[in-house]
Amino acid sequence: MIPINYTLRNIVKHKITSTLTVLGVSLVVFVFAGSMMLSQGLKATLVATGSDENVVVIRKSSQTEVQSILNLEQAQLVSTTPEIARGGDGSPLFTNEIYVLISLDKRSDSSAANVVVRGVTPQSLALRPNIRIVEGRMWQNAGSEIIAGKSAAERFTGCGLGEKVRFGAREWTVVGIFDAQSSGFDSELWGDIDQMMDAFRRPVYSSLTFRMADTTQFTAMKARLENDRRLPVEVLREKEYYANQSRTITTFLGITGTVISLIFSLGAIVGAMITMYAAVANRTKEIGTLRALGFGRMSILFVFFMESVFISFAGGILGLGAAYFLRFVRVSTTNWDTFSEIAFNFAISPDIVFSALIFAVAMGMVGGFLPAVRAARLKIVDSLRAV
Amino acid sequence: MKVFRLIYKNAFRHKLRTFLTVLGLALAVMAFGLIRTFITAWYSGAEAAAPDRLVTRNAVSIIFTLPISYKEQILKIDGVKDVTYAAWFGGIYVDPKNFFPQYAVDQSNFFTLFPEFILPPEQFEEFKEERKAVIVGRRLADRFGWKIGDPITLIGTIYPGDWDFVIRGVYTGRDVNTDETAFIMRFDYLDEVMRRDSPGRAGQIGWYALKIDDPNRSAEIAKQVDARFKNSLAETLTETEKEFQLSFIQMSSAIILGLRIVSFLIIGVILLVLANTMAMTARERISEHAFMRTLGFRGYHLVGLILGESFFMAILGGLIGTALLAVVGNLVGIALSQFFPGFAPDTVAYLLCIGTALLVGLGASIFPIQRALRIKIVDGLRVVD
Amino acid sequence: MLEPAVQISSLYKSYYRDSLEIPVLRNINLEIPAGAFVALMGPSGSGKSTLLNLLAGIDQPTSGSLKVAGEEVSRLSERDLAKWRARHIGFIFQFYNLLPVLTAYENVELPLLLTHLSKKERKEHVETALSIVGLADRMKHYPRQLSGGQEQRVAIARAIVSDPSLILADEPTGDLDKQSAEDILHLLSRLNEEYGKTIIMVTHDPRAADKAKTIRHLDKGELT
Numbered sequence: 002m003i004p005i006n007y008t009l010r011n012i013v014k015h016k017i018t019s020t021l022t023v024l025g026v027s028l029v030v031f032v033f034a035g036s037m038m039l040s041q042g043l044k045a046t047l048v049a050t051g052s053d054e055n056v057v058v059i060r061k062s063s064q065t066e067v068q069s070i071l072n073l074e075q076a077q078l079v080s081t082t083p084e085i086a087r088g089g090d091g092s093p094l095f096t097n098e099i100y101v102l103i104s105l106d107k108r109s110d111s112s113a114a115n116v117v118v119r120g121v122t123p124q125s126l127a128l129r130p131n132i133r134i135v136e137g138r139m140w141q142n143a144g145s146e147i148i149a150g151k152s153a154a155e156r157f158t159g160c161g162l163g164e165k166v167r168f169g170a171r172e173w174t175v176v177g178i179f180d181a182q183s184s185g186f187d188s189e190l191w192g193d194i195d196q197m198m199d200a201f202r203r204p205v206y207s208s209l210t211f212r213m214a215d216t217t218q219f220t221a222m223k224a225r226l227e228n229d230r231r232l233p234v235e236v237l238r239e240k241e242y243y244a245n246q247s248r249t250i251t252t253f254l255g256i257t258g259t260v261i262s263l264i265f266s267l268g269a270i271v272g273a274m275i276t277m278y279a280a281v282a283n284r285t286k287e288i289g290t291l292r293a294l295g296f297g298r299m300s301i302l303f304v305f306f307m308e309s310v311f312i313s314f315a316g317g318i319l320g321l322g323a324a325y326f327l328r329f330v331r332v333s334t335t336n337w338d339t340f341s342e343i344a345f346n347f348a349i350s351p352d353i354v355f356s357a358l359i360f361a362v363a364m365g366m367v368g369g370f371l372p373a374v375r376a377a378r379l380k381i382v383d384s385l386r387a388v
Numbered sequence: 389m390k391v392f393r394l395i396y397k398n399a400f401r402h403k404l405r406t407f408l409t410v411l412g413l414a415l416a417v418m419a420f421g422l423i424r425t426f427i428t429a430w431y432s433g434a435e436a437a438a439p440d441r442l443v444t445r446n447a448v449s450i451i452f453t454l455p456i457s458y459k460e461q462i463l464k465i466d467g468v469k470d471v472t473y474a475a476w477f478g479g480i481y482v483d484p485k486n487f488f489p490q491y492a493v494d495q496s497n498f499f500t501l502f503p504e505f506i507l508p509p510e511q512f513e514e515f516k517e518e519r520k521a522v523i524v525g526r527r528l529a530d531r532f533g534w535k536i537g538d539p540i541t542l543i544g545t546i547y548p549g550d551w552d553f554v555i556r557g558v559y560t561g562r563d564v565n566t567d568e569t570a571f572i573m574r575f576d577y578l579d580e581v582m583r584r585d586s587p588g589r590a591g592q593i594g595w596y597a598l599k600i601d602d603p604n605r606s607a608e609i610a611k612q613v614d615a616r617f618k619n620s621l622a623e624t625l626t627e628t629e630k631e632f633q634l635s636f637i638q639m640s641s642a643i644i645l646g647l648r649i650v651s652f653l654i655i656g657v658i659l660l661v662l663a664n665t666m667a668m669t670a671r672e673r674i675s676e677h678a679f680m681r682t683l684g685f686r687g688y689h690l691v692g693l694i695l696g697e698s699f700f701m702a703i704l705g706g707l708i709g710t711a712l713l714a715v716v717g718n719l720v721g722i723a724l725s726q727f728f729p730g731f732a733p734d735t736v737a738y739l740l741c742i743g744t745a746l747l748v749g750l751g752a753s754i755f756p757i758q759r760a761l762r763i764k765i766v767d768g769l770r771v772v773d
Numbered sequence: 774m775l776e777p778a779v780q781i782s783s784l785y786k787s788y789y790r791d792s793l794e795i796p797v798l799r800n801i802n803l804e805i806p807a808g809a810f811v812a813l814m815g816p817s818g819s820g821k822s823t824l825l826n827l828l829a830g831i832d833q834p835t836s837g838s839l840k841v842a843g844e845e846v847s848r849l850s851e852r853d854l855a856k857w858r859a860r861h862i863g864f865i866f867q868f869y870n871l872l873p874v875l876t877a878y879e880n881v882e883l884p885l886l887l888t889h890l891s892k893k894e895r896k897e898h899v900e901t902a903l904s905i906v907g908l909a910d911r912m913k914h915y916p917r918q919l920s921g922g923q924e925q926r927v928a929i930a931r932a933i934v935s936d937p938s939l940i941l942a943d944e945p946t947g948d949l950d951k952q953s954a955e956d957i958l959h960l961l962s963r964l965n966e967e968y969g970k971t972i973i974m975v976t977h978d979p980r981a982a983d984k985a986k987t988i989r990h991l992d993k994g995e996l997t
């Protein structure tokens with residue numbers, strides 16, 4: 002085996018060329034990882050929104066709460082489901098909520114975006130134990146007070162603590178800010194259900210949520226409720242319900258990200274090829290010497306192949322390193338599945354790290370293969386004659 | 389002339405390397421152009437907007453409806469020539485994946501107000517006569533192989549239930565960027581069912597489209613419309629069609645921003661590829677350049693040679709990339725026509741590609757030029773490796 | 774009696790350029806006994822390097838037989854040839870051909886990487902080889918930190934480290950000053966006398982040739 006030092010020191014020796022090639026690969030990996038981290042961030046945020054024990058009920062084929070409409074009798078019927086868990090005070094952990102979108106101006110560029118206003122019951126908070134009021138207080142005068150999720154408060158005009166926002170023909174004061182631990186709820190405004198139904202003149206609910214006492218009963222319960230002729234509903238695990246809402250954007254990002262990364266990678270592959278062909282040309286005599294010493298063609302092939310792989314691996318690490326810092330970047334965009342604005346951070350996962358490095362190495366393999374073959378095919382006598 | 393010959397000869401001294409460099413540049417330039425085209429296509433809906441149309445929607449947000457009764461009141465406002473309305477149907481055709489836009493419209497004058505949707509007169513008549521009639525865009529019909537007379541069933545998401553329609557017409561777009569993927573049904577069909585099943589939601593439309601007599605008065609007319617419904621149960625927000633479209637596009641601005649950043653990173657890749665080649669060239673030619681200087685060539689001669697070679701490759705790569713963009717861009721346009729009606733590279737995209745290539749040609753030669761000028765003749769002559 | 778180190782009979786070698794035959798070696802018959810020190814002389818272009826390359830198995834004869842270290846070289850497959858070369862041949866070049874990114878130690882160690890020796894055994898061998906050429910103190914140096922003569926001594930250490938029976942040297946002193954050349958030739962003589970290596974050395978320098986025990990002349994592809 003030709004020692005690894007030979008490969009590494011040659012990479013270091015040709016500083017400029019290696020650096021430029023590494024940078025090329027790192028840019029591609031950055032874009033690749035970045036697009037995956039964006040999807041991952043949205044997915045993570047939405048998945049965190051749902052809990053495993055909770056169940057969401059919406060109108061059949063309405064897909065999201067925005068379109069869903071359930072009347073009071075239907076809600077009443079669902080609330081009697083025996084599988085519903087009971088809280089400390091013996092009351093069922095069940096809530097009916099109304100969900101509307103209102104158009105508000107962003108603080109950043111005063112463009113408009115849709116914000117979720119959720120009318121909730123006291124049980125709503127019991128069902129989502131990870132939500133805490135971190136500033137201010139809960140509403141006391143439900144008719145004119147609301148609380149805002151942390152990101153909604155930051156991003157929208159009138160949603161900060163003590164600020165006033167107008168919707169539903171009323172003016173509301175934000176009296177509290179809640180932290181929902183980076184879940185989708187952080188981008189919502191919450192108020193009292195009766196007041197919201199009144200303000201928006203909607204005498205119907207959007208969704209019902211309840212906690213199951215025993216989640217293994219889910220499938221049976223779902224079948225029973227959905228087959229009940231009086232209930233045109235769809236019963237979903239809360240986690241699944243929210244996870245589904247990332248589908249359109251993540252599919253879009255997945256396709257666009259992959260296509261762009263692939264086209265993009267051609268540039269980096271060509272860069273690696275140029276570098277490796279030059280390496281072979283510069284070291285023809287060394288190749289001849291190694292062969293004369295008794296190293297076989299495969300050893301030569303391997304050495305140049307590995308050199309390319311190392312360079313691209315370094316590019317992969319660099320690109321990932323840069324992408325890692327995207328974690329601190331907050332993005333807010335309209336979620337195409339719900340039509341509402343949602344804020345989230347880029348998020349990394351072991352999967353992303355793994356695929357990005359594989360991608361980087363693959364670029365090096367593709368770019369290094371032909372030059373390595375050329376190196377291996379050189380005739381010893383000819384290469385020894387090279388200057 | 390001699391100089392150009394030398395540049396040309398130099399550029400082809402390493403044929404394979406030059407070929408790869410030009411190839412890399414061409415691919416990256418093409419990718420850059422494709423992303424630009426993608427962004428333009430994203431905005432194409434707004435570009436297609438007519439200047440003499442306003443859109444009136446519920447001030448709370450687009451998901452809130454407006455009473456159908458507003459039509460008569462809007463018509464009375466000075467400057468408004470005609471009013472039509474539409475509602476978003478949002479149904480599912482077999483599978484949620486088969487997404488296409490569906491509007492329930494005022495059959496009497498929707499196609500009159502939107503002349504960019506070209507519909508044969510006899511089909512327009514049938515649409516007006518039959519309650520379940522729908523008109524579909526040409527591309528949409530192609531996508532699912534629909535023919536006139538075909539029955540179609542959609543599952544309602546906003547309007548619950550299964551809905552049966554019959555295709556009675558196929559419209560084509562007047563302009564390149566006219567959306568040919570819409571499914572247009574009659575609002576009164578929906579309303580009839582709603583009146584029966586959930587009377588509370590009957591008589592509610594999504595938005596009004598207003599034809600005005602003078603585009604210059606759009607701001608003033610919009611203000612009048614909104615003032616008319618101030619403090620009513622459903623306050624309105626009126627804006628030009630373009631603003632209306634942009635407000636949708638704006639909602640995904642983060643993604644567009646991402647794409648823009650990526651397109652700049654691509655320039656980075658092009659720069660790196662060319663810079664790499666130029667750095668190798670400079671390294672190999674150190675002694676040659678030193679030798680030329682002993683012959684009396686001056687610094688600027690060398691600058692010219694290096695710059696010339698860099699530009700030569702950049703321009704070649706840029707031109708090939710632009711040609712590729714023309715071919716690939718149009719192919720992608722055809723492939724994406726269902727989702728992105730306006731996808732086609734425009735002049736700006738081509739110019740940007742060439743401009744980028746030139747800039748990269750300049751950028752890549754900076755370092756080699758510096759090096760060629762800085763090195764002392766004696767040192768240059770000594771360098772072998 | 775020991776088997777001869779090299780046995781060549783009716784060896785021909787031609788190069789072809791566009792169907793044009795360029796005869797380089799013609800009817801070479803040569804027997805070199807084990808333990809010999811042969812200097813191969815002749816004008817430029819006479820085919821000396823070509824003959825040496827054939828002996829090392831890095832080039833193939835057009836016809837004829839070529840037996841080196843008991844093996845019919847032209848019959849070996851490429852893979853076996855590489856193995857055979859690693860075991861039996863030490864090669865010394867005019868321009869040393871050290872790998873610039875490896876230290877003297879690592880350069881000398883290279884041929885041992887083709888053997889099954891352990892790291893510790895390799896270290897012993899490399900140190901021995903380097904001390905034979907008198908460069909035990911320069912192990913950590915890179916080629917560019919050495920003089921030409923020192924570089925050639927490292928190259929010699931590399932040629933002998935795997936203990937080959939035959940050492941082939943193509944103008945080993947061609948690029949050196951007089952003093953360094955003397956050192957190298959002295960070293961080769963020692964290898965021949967003390968360690969019993971068979972050495973075939975191509976050279977233009979009559980003084981260098983004098984150090985050898987036998988001198989053969991090659992002219993226009995024929996031995997004289």
Ligand SMILES: Nc1ncnc2c1ncn2[C@@H]1O[C@H](COP(=O)(O)OP(=O)(O)OP(=O)(O)O)[C@@H](O)[C@H]1O
Pocket residue numbers: 382383788789790795797815816817818819820821822823824
């Ligand atoms: N690969 C090749 N293709 C064609 N001709 C070759 C090739 N290698 C060597 N020759 C020719 O073979 C002849 C002998 O070359 P060789 O290198 O053996 O000479 P030499 O005796 O070593 O000369 P010098 O003393 O200059 O090193 C020369 O005429 C050379 O041009």
Ligand SMILES: [Mg+2]
Pocket residue numbers: 821822823943
């Ligand atoms: Mg020779």
